[in-house]
Amino acid sequence: MKKKKSIQDFYGMKEKGEQVTYITSYDFPTATFAEKAGIDMILVGDSLGMCVYGYEGTMPVTMNQMIVHSEAVRRGAPNTFVVGDMPFLSYQTMDEAAVENAGRFFKEARVDAVKLEGGVRVASRIKAIVDAGMLVMGHIGLTPQSSSQLGGFKAQGRTLESAKAQIEDALAVQEAGAALILLEAIPPEVSGYIRDLLTIPVLSIGAGPHCDGQLLIVSDMLGIFEAFTPKFVKRYAEVAKVCTEALTEYVKDVRNRTFPEPKNIYPMIPEELTKFKEWAAAEKKAKEMKPPK
Numbered sequence: 679m680k681k682k683k684s685i686q687d688f689y690g691m692k693e694k695g696e697q698v699t700y701i702t703s704y705d706f707p708t709a710t711f712a713e714k715a716g717i718d719m720i721l722v723g724d725s726l727g728m729c730v731y732g733y734e735g736t737m738p739v740t741m742n743q744m745i746v747h748s749e750a751v752r753r754g755a756p757n758t759f760v761v762g763d764m765p766f767l768s769y770q771t772m773d774e775a776a777v778e779n780a781g782r783f784f785k786e787a788r789v790d791a792v793k794l795e796g797g798v799r800v801a802s803r804i805k806a807i808v809d810a811g812m813l814v815m816g817h818i819g820l821t822p823q824s825s826s827q828l829g830g831f832k833a834q835g836r837t838l839e840s841a842k843a844q845i846e847d848a849l850a851v852q853e854a855g856a857a858l859i860l861l862e863a864i865p866p867e868v869s870g871y872i873r874d875l876l877t878i879p880v881l882s883i884g885a886g887p888h889c890d891g892q893l894l895i896v897s898d899m900l901g902i903f904e905a906f907t908p909k910f911v912k913r914y915a916e917v918a919k920v921c922t923e924a925l926t927e928y929v930k931d932v933r934n935r936t937f938p939e940p941k942n943i944y945p946m947i948p949e950e951l952t953k954f955k956e957w958a959a960a961e962k963k964a965k966e967m968k969p970p971k
Contacts, residue, residue: 680757683718685791685813685857688759691890692879698891700881701899704730704747708896709754719759721793721893722748724766725822728905729897736822739765741779748787761815762789766823769794773806780807780814791857795821797847801854808855816851818844819885820863833863833884841868848872848880860893861885863910884910 691698699716702723703709712720726747727733748762762783769776780792791813794800804814819834835844844864851859858879861869866886873880873889882889894911897903901916931937946954 680713680716682757682790683759688718688858688879688890698879698881700891700893702893702895702897703751703755704896706750706754709751709758712896713755713758717755717758718891719761720751720755721761721763722751722787722789723763723895725763725895725897729895729903737766741765741768741782744768745782745786748783748789752788759790760787761791761793762787764792764794769800769803769807773802776803777806777810780812781810784812791815793817793860795823797844798850801850804851804854804856813858814854814856815881816848816854816856816859817862818847818851818859818864819861833865835864835868841865841871844868845872845875848876852876852878861889863908884908 688698690696698718700719700721701712701717702721702725703712704722704726709720722744724736724739724744726743727736727739730747731739731743733739744762744765748760752760764776764779764783768779776794783789783792792807793815794803794807795817796803797816797818800816804816807814820832835841844861845868848859848861856878858881859872859876860881860883861872862883862885864872864885866888869880869882869885870888879890881891881893883893883895895903898907898911899914901913901918904918907913928937945951
């Protein structure tokens with residue numbers, strides 16, 4: 679049985695220069711696959727708004743949706759470190775709300791940590807959750823929940839001013855007590871600087887190779903989500919294509935009556951089949967002899 683990694687294990691990996699493997703998953707089957715593959719960490723991301731529910735972005739995702747999907751992932755990967763992604767307005771309003779909603783992830787879905795977006799502006803939220811005894815992962819750079827303020831889904835840290843802002847945010851996240859941090863869509867020079875500056879593990883999604891681990895969204899890497907593909911994604915499979923081809927074949931077989939085949943049916947016990955045929959014939963004959971009303 680796979681042994682679930684702890685936060686101490688991730689700190690040890692950082693010290694040894696070992697890479698953390700991190701994947702975003704939303705359901706029981708893919709969580710099961712991830713655990714079998716030896717993935718270290720699973721994020722139940724609010725990107726499920728787009729990848730599962732077909733929303734235009736992450737804003738409509740609710741706490742209840744996140745809890746339900748986190749519960750499913752935990753059942754599928756009981757021996758993997760699971761992070762619950764706090765959705766929009768589950769922590770932005772006040773520290774108390776942040777603690778309460780983070781607590782739901784731990785109590786109801788049995789996650790190992792929660793993730794929230796932002797640096798300096800959410801430092802008090804991170805501290806409040808940590809002070810309540812829960813592990814927190816920070817998230818800076820391209821933060822989808824505040825993408826409108828960033829001018830859209832754009833990489834951050836590409837100018838000196840922006841790079842310094844990312845560094846300031848990273849330090850604020852660490853000082854607030856976060857145990858890990860995720861950098862999204864930041865140049866490798868900046869993410870490498872942050873990785874060396876911080877004592878906590880620094881993970882990357884589109885932030886280059888100089889971090890302590892890498893994250894990809896399962897729907898992107900497996901070719902399930904086709905609406906768009908971020909630049910930082912590497913496709914390891916074309917599942918959408920395979921599924922579409924399979925469904926097309928199914929439609930053809932049903933219409934041509936080549937499915938189901940004999941091997942796909944449940945035959946009656948031979949002697950019971952004889953009885954059934956005799957009974958059906960008698961029933962038919964009785965109906966034919968019955969005078970019309």
